[in-house]
Amino acid sequence: MMNIHFTNPDIARRFSYLEIDESVIEDAKYGWLIIRNELNAILEKFLHKMDVLGFADQIADAHELKLKLYRHWANLFSCSFSNDYIEQVRRSGIAHREVGLEPAHLTIGYAFIIDEMIKVLEKKITDDPARRVRTIRAINKLGALDAGIALSSYNAVLLD
Numbered sequence: 001m002m003n004i005h006f007t008n009p010d011i012a013r014r015f016s017y018l019e020i021d022e023s024v025i026e027d028a029k030y031g032w033l034i035i036r037n038e039l040n041a042i043l044e045k046f047l048h049k050m051d052v053l054g055f056a057d058q059i060a061d062a063h064e065l066k067l068k069l070y071r072h073w074a075n076l077f078s079c080s081f082s083n084d085y086i087e088q089v090r091r092s093g094i095a096h097r098e099v100g101l102e103p104a105h106l107t108i109g110y111a112f113i114i115d116e117m118i119k120v121l122e123k124k125i126t127d128d129p130a131r132r133v134r135t136i137r138a139i140n141k142l143g144a145l146d147a148g149i150a151l152s153s154y155n156a157v158l159l160d
């Protein structure tokens with residue numbers, strides 16, 4: 001049984017569908033302890049990728065965006081899943097719609113960042129293969145949760 005109390009039934013359903021339980025959350029928190037040391041480097045790569053894909057002109061301030069991105073992931077992996085967290089992801093989904101970014105691009109961005117996180121976990125968790133796999137699976141689930149909330153907000157179907 002989960003200890004987290006969801007006021008939003010839609011979010012509770014997403015946890016159930018993604019099979020995110022206490023042990024997944026524990027694994028994700030462990031993963032974050034490793035990822036957080038590499039997140040700046042991952043975000044640098046991501047900004048470079050955006051540049052290569054031709055999105056540089058849409059970015060008002062790359063330094064500011066990197067800070068916002070860092071806070072975004074730190075907020076997810078704090079695993080509070082609070083209304084503040086959900087609201088922040090909703091805002092980011094809406095922000096992408098406002099800059100005219102397609103949902104497909106957002107999905108590609110999530111895949112890129114999660115893939116980089118997986119590479120870090122693959123490299124850093126060397127002593128315990130079972131834990132390495134568990135951690136990667138947990139990061140993947142939380143990434144899908146976050147992406148789903150952002151995309152639903154983009155489509156304005158996530159109800160208050």
Ligand code: HEM
Pocket residue numbers: 050055058059060061062065068069072073091092095096099101105106108109110111113
């Ligand atoms: C190729 C994929 C993506 C592109 C091209 C893109 C592009 C952008 C652009 C142009 C902005 C506005 C920047 C500005 O105003 O200076 C933005 C904001 C933002 N993006 Fe993305 N983005 C992508 C994927 C993602 C992903 C996967 C995340 C998930 C963490 C994310 C999180 C954010 C956040 C948190 C903001 C700030 C929103 C705010 O101002 O509150 N983006 N993005």
